[in-house]
Amino acid sequence: MWLRPVILFAATASALAQEVPYERFQLENGLTVILHEDHRQPQVAVNTWYWVGAKEEEVGRSGFAHLFEHLMFRGTERAPGSSFDDLMEVGGGWNNASTSQDRTNYYDIGPSELLPTLLWLEADRMQALGPNIDQATLDNERDVVRNERRQSYEDVPYGQADLEFQRLFYPSDHPYHIPVIGSHADLVAATVEDVHDFFATYYVPNNACLVVAGDFDSAATRERIERYFGAIPRGDDVQHVSAPPVVFDSRRVHTLIDDVPFARTEIIWVSPPFLEDGDAEMDLIGELLATGVSSPLVQALIVQSPLVEEVEAYQSSSALGSEFIISALARPGVSLDEVEAVIEREVREFLAAGPSEDGLTRQKAMMEAQILRRLESVEEKADLLNRNQFHFGEPDSFKRDLDRYRNATVDSCVEWGRKVLGQEGRVILRVLPEAIQLEDHLGAMPEVGPSPAFAAPVPVRLELSNGIAVEVFPQDQIPLVELNLVLPVGSAQDPAGKGGLGHMAGQMLVEAGGERDAGEFAAAMERLGAELSVSVGRRETTLHLSVLARHLDAALDLMGDALLRPRLDPADWERVQRAHLASLRVSAENPMAQARLAGARAFFGAEHPYAHPSGGTPQTVEPLLLNDVAQWLSDLFRPEGVRIFAAGDLEATALSTSLERVLGSWAGLASGDERRVFTIPAPASLTGGPRLVFVDRPGATQTVIRFVLPAPAESVPGRYTRELVTTILGGTYTSRLNANLRVDKAITYGAGATLVHVPPLGYIIASAQVQTEYTGVGVREFTAEFARLSTGDIDDGELSKARRSQRTSLIEAFAMLESTLGTAQELASFGRNVESVATELEAAQALAASDLNAAAKILLNLDGGVLVLVGDEAEIRRQLSEAK
Numbered sequence: 001m002w003l004r005p006v007i008l009f010a011a012t013a014s015a016l017a018q019e020v021p022y023e024r025f026q027l028e029n030g031l032t033v034i035l036h037e038d039h040r041q042p043q044v045a046v047n048t049w050y051w052v053g054a055k056e057e058e059v060g061r062s063g064f065a066h067l068f069e070h071l072m073f074r075g076t077e078r079a080p081g082s083s084f085d086d087l088m089e090v091g092g093g094w095n096n097a098s099t100s101q102d103r104t105n106y107y108d109i110g111p112s113e114l115l116p117t118l119l120w121l122e123a124d125r126m127q128a129l130g131p132n133i134d135q136a137t138l139d140n141e142r143d144v145v146r147n148e149r150r151q152s153y154e155d156v157p158y159g160q161a162d163l164e165f166q167r168l169f170y171p172s173d174h175p176y177h178i179p180v181i182g183s184h185a186d187l188v189a190a191t192v193e194d195v196h197d198f199f200a201t202y203y204v205p206n207n208a209c210l211v212v213a214g215d216f217d218s219a220a221t222r223e224r225i226e227r228y229f230g231a232i233p234r235g236d237d238v239q240h241v242s243a244p245p246v247v248f249d250s251r252r253v254h255t256l257i258d259d260v261p262f263a264r265t266e267i268i269w270v271s272p273p274f275l276e277d278g279d280a281e282m283d284l285i286g287e288l289l290a291t292g293v294s295s296p297l298v299q300a301l302i303v304q305s306p307l308v309e310e311v312e313a314y315q316s317s318s319a320l321g322s323e324f325i326i327s328a329l330a331r332p333g334v335s336l337d338e339v340e341a342v343i344e345r346e347v348r349e350f351l352a353a354g355p356s357e358d359g360l361t362r363q364k365a366m367m368e369a370q371i372l373r374r375l376e377s378v379e380e381k382a383d384l385l386n387r388n389q390f391h392f393g394e395p396d397s398f399k400r401d402l403d404r405y406r407n408a409t410v411d412s413c414v415e416w417g418r419k420v421l422g423q424e425g426r427v428i429l430r431v432l433p434e435a436i437q438l439e440d441h442l443g444a445m446p447e448v449g450p451s452p453a454f455a456a457p458v459p460v461r462l463e464l465s466n467g468i469a470v471e472v473f474p475q476d477q478i479p480l481v482e483l484n485l486v487l488p489v490g491s492a493q494d495p496a497g498k499g500g501l502g503h504m505a506g507q508m509l510v511e512a513g514g515e516r517d518a519g520e521f522a523a524a525m526e527r528l529g530a531e532l533s534v535s536v537g538r539r540e541t542t543l544h545l546s547v548l549a550r551h552l553d554a555a556l557d558l559m560g561d562a563l564l565r566p567r568l569d570p571a572d573w574e575r576v577q578r579a580h581l582a583s584l585r586v587s588a589e590n591p592m593a594q595a596r597l598a599g600a601r602a603f604f605g606a607e608h609p610y611a612h613p614s615g616g617t618p619q620t621v622e623p624l625l626l627n628d629v630a631q632w633l634s635d636l637f638r639p640e641g642v643r644i645f646a647a648g649d650l651e652a653t654a655l656s657t658s659l660e661r662v663l664g665s666w667a668g669l670a671s672g673d674e675r676r677v678f679t680i681p682a683p684a685s686l687t688g689g690p691r692l693v694f695v696d697r698p699g700a701t702q703t704v705i706r707f708v709l710p711a712p713a714e715s716v717p718g719r720y721t722r723e724l725v726t727t728i729l730g731g732t733y734t735s736r737l738n739a740n741l742r743v744d745k746a747i748t749y750g751a752g753a754t755l756v757h758v759p760p761l762g763y764i765i766a767s768a769q770v771q772t773e774y775t776g777v778g779v780r781e782f783t784a785e786f787a788r789l790s791t792g793d794i795d796d797g798e799l800s801k802a803r804r805s806q807r808t809s810l811i812e813a814f815a816m817l818e819s820t821l822g823t824a825q826e827l828a829s830f831g832r833n834v835e836s837v838a839t840e841l842e843a844a845q846a847l848a849a850s851d852l853n854a855a856a857k858i859l860l861n862l863d864g865g866v867l868v869l870v871g872d873e874a875e876i877r878r879q880l881s882e883a884k
């Protein structure tokens with residue numbers, strides 16, 4: 001029943017002690033078998049490795065490999081209950097098992113005559129144990145394992161740290177992240193189906209290696225193995241997990257408090273995997289650093305200065321990665337800081353000088369003796385043969401293993417020591433006794449110091465020959481230039497029934513210009529590292545140019561082509577219009593967009609210029625013609641009122657020369673013509689509000705709540721005070737609205753408020769999306785926060801927080817080139833300049849809470865506002881009626 005021929009390795013007369021003769025073969029079902037005869041004692045060992053460990057466990061099933069190890073002793077139909085143990089002990093044998101991250105091994109020891117029984121029992125459970133496990137058996141062994149966790153970790157000194165270690169050292173997606181014992185929650189979650197699946201997947205002959213060592217006859221034993229194991233079906237090929245090396249770029253310190261007698265520190269570095277290059281050197285370094293009275297750590301921490309009760313250093317090796325650990329128990333009254341400092345000093349000195357030849361020779365000899373001693377026992381020898389097969393693919397790798405240590409040199413130890421211990425990245429895991437209180441460096445919260453003076457960057461101001469105003473902010477930190485060309489034309493000037501015309505005109509403008517078609521124009525921009533885009537607001541249209549500084553002139557030429565000589569190709573128009581219509585139709589189904597549109601129409605009035613979105617609607621955009629765009633550009637895109645803002649690595653005079661070259665010929669109105677002036681009317685005032693507007697979305701799981709409330713215009717004194725009040729209401733994460741609806745009640749992802757200024761008025765938007773079942777609660781809490789704010793309860797703490805928040809926002813507005821331009825542009829649109837920022841911040845410092853309370857009492861005018869509710873109208877109305 002075997003597939004491969006016998007491979008026999010016999011020791012020669014001159015063989016060294018570490019050479020172990022064996023016979024290896026593989027059954028047809030994939031089971032690897034290794035036989036080693038040793039007739040010194042009438043004893044045998046049967047050792048089975050299944051190549052599955054904790055690293056193969058699925059997420060949510062930690063501890064399962066170890067739990068299954070326990071279940072493997074719970075009997076089958078042929079050997080029910082405790083028969084596995086009973087039969088062995090009756091014959092004078094015993095057994096045990098262990099689970100690691102990488103494998104699970106089972107070993108049976110007994111007199112030679114018990115071998116047939118041992119093999120029969122192992123074959124029986126390999127074939128039949130999994131399906132025999134029922135709920136009662138699982139429940140019983142689960143309780144046993146959970147008690148083992150309590151006994152071995154939770155109720156012993158430093159056990160909690162041992163449980164935490166892997167989670168702290170290995171990332172969450174690493175197979176070693178969870179300890180072998182697993183968590184209580186995952187153990188409780190294990191099902192009988194999980195047991196059956198695990199057995200069928202991993203406890204198959206092609207995922208196992210059986211070693212028999214001791215006093216037996218190979219031929220007879222082989223025949224018995226073929227008979228007992230050969231009929232067990234082969235399983236599917238097992239996919240074993242792997243993982244890249246763990247990397248730490250800095251030290252990570254973790255502290256636990258536990259019921260322990262001494263404070264303990266463990267310093268842990270990432271080290272080479274088991275049996276790979278460097279693993280042996282790190283084993284030796286552990287011995288050299290802390291074994292024996294003459295070792296440097298024992299000398300420094302115990303002999304010369306009694307700082308610790310004990311210290312040890314060792315390499316903890318596994319297949320996917322290892323840890324090198326230095327552990328010390330501090331004496332009472334000695335701080336771990338002091339202990340760690342001495343450890344790190346001694347490690348540095350060791351890495352600088354290296355071990356002595358004599359010291360290394362001693363440790364190599366001790367290591368060799370330790371390994372050779374294991375070969376005395378058939379029990380240990382059987383396990384080592386399995387280990388070598390697993391890691392080396394060669395059972396008789398004892399000499400190879402020993403040579404890793406024999407070949408280590410002072411230089412190789414220094415090299416690997418520096419690679420591992422010389423890295424800053426490490427984990428420091430501290431355990432402090434419960435009686436010891438941490439020195440509380442955080443006991444007193446520091447006060448926030450005074451804000452330093454801030455002055456916004458002041459631009460160089462110029463004017464082109466055709467009257468275009470230019471503001472230049474030279475900043476040479478990076479070789480980029482950002483430029484905004486702002487036209488005093490926006491969507492508010494869209495003709496009746498043609499909403500979105502200004503937006504479409506802007507889009508066509510930047511498609512192509514001059515002699516280049518759309519593809520050529522885009523390619524020319526890309527070659528310069530440049531982008532030309534457009535945004536159309538209610539009152540302004542902004543062309544934005546971003547370019548590498550060295551290509552500014554060439555990019556300005558292209559922008560000039562687009563602005564002064566747009567192509568307006570019919571094919572481009574068809575494409576741009578179709579794409580925008582598709583976007584509008586998607587947006588029309590968005591509940592937030594629906595709320596914005598409904599709110600604007602209700603607040604401003606359906607015919608007001610501000611009532612329609614800047615991009616229009618499908619109904620207004622679809623009828624537009626390319627001729628409408630051409631007429632718009634011809635009538636409105638003129639140099640009168642145009643402003644240019646530029647920032648970046650440029651010189652103002654040079655930019656002025658370039659702009660004059662590109663835009664100087666841009667003709668304004670003919671002599672005698674008057675510039676068309678657009679006046680935005682004030683909307684009719686609402687009364688008896690808030691006016692309730694529904695947008696029905698039957699079955700919606702969330703409701704958009706959107707208040708639109710009137711506010712004074714930007715030009716009315718007290719603007720900054722009103723902005724601070726709005727910030728307190730809903731401008732930050734800890735603002736009143738968000739603290740109430742998200743943090744406290746958890747019915748929304750976020751709630752906020754903002755103050756908007758558009759001549760000739762201002763208004764406040766306060767909004768959130770809440771779960772449908774909490775719509776009534778949400779509306780109630782919004783109005784309650786409005787009412788509370790109107791009572792004038794703002795205190796000095798809220799004022800200070802809002803003032804600092806606003807200050808930070810203003811400062812951040814000048815942190816980048818593009819935001820600098822946007823801020824300067826917005827200020828200019830209201831007749832202000834950047835110099836006013838410093839004055840405003842200074843004036844804000846003089847504001848008192850009473851100033852904000854006075855403004856708050858008259859700011860939130862619900863009577864003149866609108867409440868838009870987008871969601872399941874019937875359910876919303878039901879909740880609102882019940883709330884009355």
